[in-house]
Amino acid sequence: MDESPRYRPLYQQVYDVLVKQIAAGEWGPGESLPSEQALAGRLNVSQGTVRKALDALAADNLIDRRQGKGTYVAEHTQERALFRFFRMARPGGGRALPTSTGETLKRRAARPADAAKLALEPGAEVYELNRVRLIDGEPAVLEKIVLPAALFAGFERFERHDTLPNALYALYQREYGLNIVSAQEELRADTARKDDCRRLKLAPGASLLHIDRVAISLEGTRVEWRASRCDTSRFVYAVTLS
Amino acid sequence: MDESPRYRPLYQQVYDVLVKQIAAGEWGPGESLPSEQALAGRLNVSQGTVRKALDALAADNLIDRRQGKGTYVAEHTQERALFRFFRMARPGGGRALPTSTGETLKRRAARPADAAKLALEPGAEVYELNRVRLIDGEPAVLEKIVLPAALFAGFERFERHDTLPNALYALYQREYGLNIVSAQEELRADTARKDDCRRLKLAPGASLLHIDRVAISLEGTRVEWRASRCDTSRFVYAVTLS
DNA sequence: GAGTGGTCTAGACCACGCA
DNA sequence: GCGTGGTCTAGACCACTCT
Incomplete structure (x- = not known):
């Protein structure tokens, strides 16, 4: 390991190197990294230092470590990604599993709100995906998903043939790295508009939970803005603070 | 260290021992623990094992470690506790600082909702504290705080003389361990009731954000149920998922 | 300078998955 | 039985804080 001008612990340098290599696709999602010994040899540090870097990567959910098997690049699978970022649950605890329907996709010029949320240059284009998410077969959430066109070239091809998966982050990872x-x-409370009422089967004037989410990639880029409007009469947004 | 019947790593056993000692008040909030060397000697394990346990305690926010100084039992200070659990913020990022006013306190029998949230026995009593929280001097949140009377003996004494601090968790820690x-x-969206409108200065039929929080102690006990009704027209509930 | 936590190393052994 | 990650140890040295 070369030392950088200002001091940085060795294990953090190892961490940075590995993040870059994962981001560059050196090992794809689900693939295994070299063993601790091999990495230590390649980077010319001790196994203990590599271990500390790998432990940090595992704590940040970038890799999976399995005793007796090896170290793997973390994968956004259906169950995993859904439970990690989809916070709607039954009151009192039980998790809720969403499905998706009614997707519509269009490409358009970015509006000021898009540019602000996604840090876009003037004149940029975006994809806008709208869909309804069902829980127990009933409409529960309206989602508007905005993606920078520059990062998602040719995204239209996923509209046909119902190729849009329920968990989009696996697709971002697999198809676009x-x-x-x-x-x-x-999060904020809002009053349902006519369109909300129609699509979520709400009474006029009902309250709903509005969520603005900005998703951040490994490299720190703002990759997605997702505005969700949720009927919280049957399900709640659940989060644990610690 | 004695080994337990079923296998548990040494450093986790050390972790458990230290948690128990902190919970028992062996070292009070803000006080320093013995040095790593001293703990290693006392528990008859290596310094590295103690270090791993202390790192885990620090990750769980139970202790603070300061290079060159020592290891301290984490303290619920004003700024710290407020920023840790109070999630209201200005849209786009800036944090919001609340103040409190209009406290009223009463002692009463627990109702079914209280018993469910706090896992109380039938016939238990609770304290109910109501207050308004202001941001920038304007009412923004109505809070109803329910505490098991069994855990908070003599809580009435804090009602007089405006002795109730803005950050209650520091008081729970200092006065009740x-x-x-x-x-x-x-979280869920709800429609403002007459009382909400009056106290938060909202228009009739406005939407507000309702938050039910159950706070858990070091020992795993449910210590507090807090229902907050938030005006989200000027501030939002901000959380980072990772 | 003394004492603390933070980093780094080297090596032994354990628990697990698999062939 | 081999290779993997997980635990535990011992010791050297570094960075920080206070006296």
Whole structure:
């Protein structure tokens, strides 16, 4: 390991190197990294230092470590990604599993709100995906998903043949090499508009939960803005603070 | 260290021992623990094992470690506790600082809803504290706080002389030895009732954000149920998922 | 300078998955 | 039985804080 001008612990340098290699696709989602010994040899540090870097990567959900097997690049699978970022649950605890329907996709110029949320340049284009998410077969959430066209070239091809999966982040990862590692959410209460009432089967004037989410990739890029409007009469937004 | 019947790593056993000692008040909030060397000697394990346990305690926010100084029992200070559990913020990022006013306190029998949230026995009593929280001097949140009377003996004495601090968790810790380490929150949208409108200065029929929080102590006890009704026209509930 | 936590190393052994 | 990650140890040295 070369030392950088200002001091940075060795294990953090190893962490950075591995993040870059994962981001560059050196090992694809679900693939295994070299063993601790092999990495230590390649990077010319001790196994203990590599271990500390790998432990940090595992804590940040970038890799999976399995005793006796090896270390794997974390994958956004159906169950995993859904439970990680989809926070709607039954009151009292039980998790709720959503399905999706009624997708519509269009490409358009970015509006000021899009540019602000996604840090876009003037004149940028975006894809806008709208869909309804069902829980127990009943409409529960309206989602508007905005993606920078520059990052999602040719996204139209996923509209046909119902190829849009329920968990989009697996698709971002697999098709575009964009690993979503965190999301900033802002929640507020809002009053249902006519369109909300029609699509969610709400009474006029009902209250609903509006969530703005900006999803951040491994490299720190704002990859997605998702506005969700949720009927919270049957399900709640559940989160644990610690 | 004695080994337990079923296998548990040494450093986790050390973790458990230290949690118990902190919970028992062996070292009070803000006080320093013995040095790593001293703990290693006392528990008859290596310094590295103690270090791993202390790192885990620090990750769980139970202790603070300061290089060159020592290891301290984490304290619920004003700024810290407020930012940790109070999630209201200005849209786009800036944090919001609340103040409190209009406290009223009463002692009463627990109702079914209280018993369910706090896992109380039939016939238990609770304290109910109501207050308004202001942001920038304007009412923004109505809070109803329910505490098991069994855990908070003589809580009435804090009602007089405006002795109720803005950050209650510091008081729970200092006066009752109850360390709040996590909180489970459930959010939903609701329509403002007459009383909400009056106290929050809302228009009739406005939507507001209802938050049910159950706070959990170091020992795993449900210590507090807090129902907050928030005006989200100026501020939002902000959370980062990762 | 003394004492603390933070980093880094080297090596032994354990628990697990698989062939 | 081999290779993997997980635990535990011992010791050297570094960075920080206070006296």
